[in-house]
Amino acid sequence: xxIKSINTQRLGFAALxxxxxxxxxxxxxxxxxxxxxxxxxxxxxxxxxxxRKSMTAGGVGPAIIGTIYLVIGSIIVALPLGVITAxxxxxxxxxxxxxxxxxxxxxxxxxxxxxxxxxFGLAVFVKLFNFHVSILSGSLTLGILILPxxxxxxxxxxxAVPQSLREASYALGATQIQTIGRIVLPAALPGxxxxxxxxxxxxxGETAPILFTAATFYARTYPTSIMSDTMALPYHIYVLMTEGxxxxxxxxxxxxxxxxxxxxxLAVSGIAIYxxxxxxxxxx
Amino acid sequence: MDNNLKETVRVKAxxxxxxxxxxxxxxGINMDIYANKVTALIGPSGCxxxxxxxxxxxxxxxxxxxxxxxxxLLDNKNxxxxxxxxxxxxxxxxxxxxxxxxxxxxxxxxMAYGLEIKGxxxxxxxxxxxxESLKKAALWDEIKxxxxxxxxxxxxxxxxxxxxxxxxxxEPEVIxxxxxxxxxxxxxxxxxxxLIIELKQFYTIIIVTHNMQQAARVSDYTAFMYLGDLxxxxxxxxxxxVPKDKRTEEYLTGKFG
Numbered sequence: 434x435x436i437k438s439i440n441t442q443r444l445g446f447a448a449l450x451x452x453x454x455x456x457x458x459x460x461x462x463x464x465x466x467x468x469x470x471x472x473x474x475x476x477x478x479x480x481x482x483x484x485r486k487s488m489t490a491g492g493v494g495p496a497i498i499g500t501i502y503l504v505i506g507s508i509i510v511a512l513p514l515g516v517i518t519a520x521x522x523x524x525x526x527x528x529x530x531x532x533x534x535x536x537x538x539x540x541x542x543x544x545x546x547x548x549x550x551x552x553f554g555l556a557v558f559v560k561l562f563n564f565h566v567s568i569l570s571g572s573l574t575l576g577i578l579i580l581p582x583x584x585x586x587x588x589x590x591x592x593a594v595p596q597s598l599r600e601a602s603y604a605l606g607a608t609q610i611q612t613i614g615r616i617v618l619p620a621a622l623p624g625x626x627x628x629x630x631x632x633x634x635x636x637x638g639e640t641a642p643i644l645f646t647a648a649t650f651y652a653r654t655y656p657t658s659i660m661s662d663t664m665a666l667p668y669h670i671y672v673l674m675t676e677g678x679x680x681x682x683x684x685x686x687x688x689x690x691x692x693x694x695x696x697x698x699l700a701v702s703g704i705a706i707y708x709x710x711x712x713x714x715x716x717x
Numbered sequence: 718m719d720n721n722l723k724e725t726v727r728v729k730a731x732x733x734x735x736x737x738x739x740x741x742x743x744x745g746i747n748m749d750i751y752a753n754k755v756t757a758l759i760g761p762s763g764c765x766x767x768x769x770x771x772x773x774x775x776x777x778x779x780x781x782x783x784x785x786x787x788x789x790l791l792d793n794k795n796x797x798x799x800x801x802x803x804x805x806x807x808x809x810x811x812x813x814x815x816x817x818x819x820x821x822x823x824x825x826x827x828m829a830y831g832l833e834i835k836g837x838x839x840x841x842x843x844x845x846x847x848x849e850s851l852k853k854a855a856l857w858d859e860i861k862x863x864x865x866x867x868x869x870x871x872x873x874x875x876x877x878x879x880x881x882x883x884x885x886x887x888e889p890e891v892i893x894x895x896x897x898x899x900x901x902x903x904x905x906x907x908x909x910x911x912l913i914i915e916l917k918q919f920y921t922i923i924i925v926t927h928n929m930q931q932a933a934r935v936s937d938y939t940a941f942m943y944l945g946d947l948x949x950x951x952x953x954x955x956x957x958x959v960p961k962d963k964r965t966e967e968y969l970t971g972k973f974g
Contacts, residue, residue, distance in 0.1 A: 598821075604814075605834065606808040
């Protein structure tokens with residue numbers, strides 16, 4: 434009986450191990466594939482120049498900058514809105530049916546296909562508000578796209594802050610705002626940071642929401658203001674792979690773009706993980 | 718207990734009823750709490766002693782759908798009056814909780830928090846208050862070299878003494894202890910008890926405890942509560958040796974509770 438259960442346990446561990454290996458292999462081969470194909474395009478001009486000779490030469494500078502602008506813009510839109518919403522839901526709202534409906538809606542919003550956000554952005558920001566196809570419209574659209582994620586992450590982080598810390602703060606004569614600002618939010622910061630990382634990754638990689646709201650096929654210059662349209666890495670990859678007359682050359686440039694995108698997202702994750710670790714080391 | 722000594726009433730409960738929703742948790746509590754004395758609240762779980770304690774700094778305000786009737790006078794002023802500033806009240810009435818709850822910040826930041834939220838900018842004044850309070854709480858010698866360490870790295874007993882020190886910084890007049898030793902080992906418990914006895918010369922202290930020996934060791938007055946009623950209140954020595962009420966005697970001798 435004992436031997437049998439030990440064997441079952443070994444089998445279980447083996448199965449888990451195989452699953453991990455498969456997952457790591459998929460991830461590893463993806464990174465290897467992108468890296469080995471993309472690295473050949475890398476050069477100083479590739480990062481700084483504009484595309485030349487119908488996208489077979491030059492660089493993708495405007496697309497890199499465009500993506501960075503869009504990511505920053507969408508975080509500026511989504512972060513305050515998301516965190517404040519989460520604070521309201523956790524700390525201020527009465528715990529009743531309406532709040533549950535709001536939370537349910539937020540969670541459902543996270544499941545809406547991104548192209549639907551794109552159409553919404555086109556209808557509201559581009560047309561109704563007359564922001565045209567621009568970084569502003571794209572940032573707003575991407576911001577709304579990542580908003581549910583930021584709200585959920587912040588909500589979970591804030592609700593997980595022990596009630597005893599709030600009580601300690603109130604008992605020392607703190608107001609609710611002081612308690613939230615000085616105790617609750619700093620304690621929830623690691624969780625909120627996680628939400629931001631996921632949001633950055635999504636905003637940087639999404640194509641559909643910027644298709645009608647921000648992205649342009651080709652730009653001869655860097656974007657000059659938030660009202661200009663812009664190239665962006667994911668859309669540029671799409672263009673490289675579907676348009677043009679030199680598919681083989683363009684394919685390699687597309688891999689180069691994919692690698693930049695990967696590095697950008699990993700860099701942001703890295704910074705966030707570093708910040709989180711530092712916070713934990715300091716007060717863990 | 719020397720009853721000839723004139724004692725001033727610092728907190729006076731006048732016919733307090735308290736409800737959680739429709740459930741009545743306190744039935745007409747009348748109690749005098751004397752200045753510079755330790756008053757212990759004892760009784761079985763759910764008897765309302767923590768509820769009563771949390772009324773004194775209006776911590777129960779945080780409980781939605783709760784309701785209070787009657788008056789609680791602090792220096793002859795009803796703290797439930799509309800014009801009472803609850804922030805001011807909580808500065809006057811400090812509280813130490815069941816589980817040590819230091820903020821996830823440094824020891825110094827924990828200590829300075831009470832002054833920081835009060836808007837004190839004077840670094841020198843803050844330093845003075847912080848050091849003084851740490852000394853009062855008998856913690857200074859142990860931690861003076863690591864004020865910038867995380868408070869979470871302290872032991873449980875040190876954390877609890879830090880919480881006591883933290884509440885001294887804002888110069889309260891009354892300190893509420895809600896089972897302060899419930900999660901501590903015997904040695905830490907003894908240190909906290911010595912500290913409480915030490916502190917009563919400066920403050921009025923009310924302590925909720927499940928530990929009857931603790932009540933006997935630290936308190937001057939004891940209130941025995943049962944099912945939301947105040948059954949008996951009197952000098953600790955009398956209450957423990959010649960309880961008037963049969964229920965008090967049964968509880969003290971371990972027949973229930």
